[in-house]
Amino acid sequence: MNLGTITIEMVVGFFALFFLTKVLGKTQLSQLTPFDFISALILGELVGNAMYDPDVHIWMILFAISVWGILMYSLEILTQKSMKFRKILEGSPSIVIRKGTMDRKQMSKNKIDINQLQNLIRQKGYFSLREIEYAILETNGSISVLPKSDNQPVTRQDLKLQQQATTLPVTLIMDGTILYDNLSTAGVDEDWLIKQLKKKNFHSAKEIFYAEWKNGEDLFVMKET
Structure with missing residues (x-):
């Protein structure tokens, strides 16, 4: 096999696997069942071995990925639809x-x-x-x-304290760059952000490594080192 053929097959295999993972969903590594783990290993072996076999063409690689992907996708659908099948395939706690x-x-x-x-x-x-x-x-x-x-940890309810609304922190600056979409999410603008930075003796977002906003609290800032 020449380098050009190997390169083409690797690129095709890469994007085919990328597409397959998108189709199958966003299961995290820590959430993989034993069957998911074994399936991923077998799929990787299929593609890896096929790439360096001179008798295997690109269409064969795509065919193998497609068949295996259809089988995995079909099992995912079955596990969502059938509790009995889900228990057999994924097990139970x-x-x-x-x-x-x-x-x-x-x-x-x-x-x-x-x-x-x-x-x-x-x-x-x-x-x-x-x-x-x-x-x-x-x-x-x-x-x-x-x-x-x-x-068990003590909660505000145990201490009979007034409940407070829970809000998610929003990253406003990362690596010296202002995240303008996150400014809108936080309900603030760039002028407000610059004023907050000046209060902390910073003159530009480029001086900041990380800045986080949370409702009801001061702007959290970590400077570039």
Whole structure:
């Protein structure tokens, strides 16, 4: 195979895979089920091996990607439409700690030992199993934790404080560049932003590495270093 043929096949394969991932949706890596992970590996192997096989042409690569993509897309539709099929393909969450007690049967069924369970619990910020009331092993291998009431964080409702509206922070400056679309989202303009910067002894957005707006709070600014 010459370099030109390899280049063309790599470009075609790249955009074909890019298109396929767009069609299949925005599943994050942490949300992949075991079947999704294996499917991605097989698809990568199909394309990778085909690119360096002189007997395989571009149309064969596209055909392989199309067939595999149709199969994966069909399974995605089936899992959305059928709960039974979804359970078979994706599995179902398992309660591995119930009312403060480890469920050895569920742990054995999911091939997880106590060391792995402790590791997952620590990743959630809890360093003792005695702090946990319920722990659910999700289908993607992560764990969801409900701590005992004594270990749950205090909320404003617990302290009987007045509730406040929750607002999302908005990035206004990034890498010295003003994000004008985000100014509109925040309901402010460039003049307001420059005035806020001057209050903090900055004269230009180019001096700013990152600036964030949040309703009811001062403008958060990190300068370029």
